[in-house]
Amino acid sequence: MINHDEAGAVRPLTLAWVSQHVNVGERIVRTEALHGGITAEMRRLTIGTRDGGTRDLVLRTFVDPYFVEHAEDLLDREAGAQTLLAATGVPVPGLVAVDPTAAHCEYPSLLMTHLPGRTVLADEGLETRVPLLARQLTAIHALRPDERPREYEPWTTADAVVPPNGADTVAWAAATDVIRKPAPLYEGRFLHRDFHPGNVLFDLPSPRMGDPRITGVVDWVQTSWGPADLDVAHCSTNLALLHGPAWGLRFAEAYEQAGGVLAATASERLYWRLLDALAFAAGAQWLARPWREAGRAELTTRAVEERLDAYVTGLMDALG
Structure with missing residues (x-):
């Protein structure tokens, strides 16, 4: 059973698509909405690993009609940038999978690795x-x-x-x-x-x-x-x-x-x-x-x- 908050729930077709792109023996154990984005739904997916540990992935999903219309270009650009920058010193998420035309998911989506750290918007520091x-x-x-x-x-x-x-x-x-x-x-x-x-x-x-x-x-x-x-x-x-x-x-x-x-x-x-x-x-x-x-x-x-x-x-x- 997947533990998730209501906002973090992943749609069924997208959930099945994600499950195809994790390692054999792994499963999604938790989903959580990430807040602060403007153009897309962002979710953190906690993956249970075969050794009993966990790792996190991030799912980007475009649902607004305007961004759905432009999703193929936007997600292809992000996937291309992540692939290009993987060999550089710029710290970027790693590309796991992308469905820019919603051929498999309910909406255009991109699955990527989760990076440590957090955004900081405070004046202090x-x-x-x-x-x-x-x-x-x-x-x-x-x-x-x-x-x-x-x-x-x-x-x-x-x-x-x-x-x-x-x-x-x-x-x-x-x-x-x-x-x-x-x-x-x-x-x-x-x-x-x-x-x-x-x-x-x-x-x-x-x-x-x-x-x-x-x-x-x-x-x-x-x-x-x-x-x-x-x-x-x-x-x-x-x-x-x-x-x-x-x-x-x-x-x-x-x-x-x-x-x-x-x-x-x-x-x-x-x-x-x-x-x-x-x-x-x-x-x-x-x-x-x-x-x-x-x-x-x-x-x-x-x-x-x-x-x-x-x-x-x-x-x-x-x-x-």
């Missing part, structure tokens, strides 16, 4: 974690795969930007004009494309036991080829919304201190930072919900919108 994030992102950008992933896609356009209520309309109009221009030329890099604290796992020992370290980078469904600035911009925006605009403005400096190379001019850097930040205007409520579920109760939709406004105006002051 951020000054120690930010350099680790920057070094990890630099290592990802240093990869030179034989086969490139597809070119990045922008997540907003100038015509789609709608400033939050109460935003500085003058600053937002100027920011929108920046991304209305053609994208700057760039040297392509291997991008995670959704790199931020919610997709990075940490081991946080007590101060007497050692320093924090990154144990995993997850969620590779948006893997792309594009400018390093775009990954830096995305992490910067998330840091600004989670921890305050000043942290968003500081992350690029940490990235360069870690050896990363960004666009040569302030105008080019501003373009990429705004291309990412302005895309958040339409989705503050979707970000705020999982962050509150993770313990950041003060991050209401309104609070996130206010931080986004302050971050955009800060970018215009600093780089505009």
Whole structure:
């Protein structure tokens, strides 16, 4: 009998598919919903091994109609990234099986190994974690795969930007004009494309036991080829919304201190930072919900919108 909470229950066809991809003599003994994701259902599956022990796997399932429609591309990209990165020093989950078209499961799904560590979204200790994030992102950008992933896609356009209520309309109009221009030329890099604290796992020992370290980078469904600035911009925006605009403005400096190379001019850097930040205007409520579920109760939709406004105006002051 499988022990699971109601939210963690795996659908019958998917359960049978998973059972085909564990070792002979192993069985699923527990399923548990993992919270914090926005686009997919995530579950931890505890597998009973033949020697009486256990090991964990993670199941990603797309059920929202929009993501089901795009699941084949997204899951193929994640499976490809996991396969590619298995031979590198980047800590990623190992691919176990993928059903991108729901040929066997009720919904498109990917089964992967479970990594140790946990996401950390608290303000405490951020000054120690930010350099680790920057070094990890630099290592990802240093990869030179034989086969490139597809070119990045922008997540907003100038015509789609709608400033939050109460935003500085003058600053937002100027920011929108920046991304209305053609994208700057760039040297392509291997991008995670959704790199931020919610997709990075940490081991946080007590101060007497050692320093924090990154144990995993997850969620590779948006893997792309594009400018390093775009990954830096995305992490910067998330840091600004989670921890305050000043942290968003500081992350690029940490990235360069870690050896990363960004666009040569302030105008080019501003373009990429705004291309990412302005895309958040339409989705503050979707970000705020999982962050509150993770313990950041003060991050209401309104609070996130206010931080986004302050971050955009800060970018215009600093780089505009």
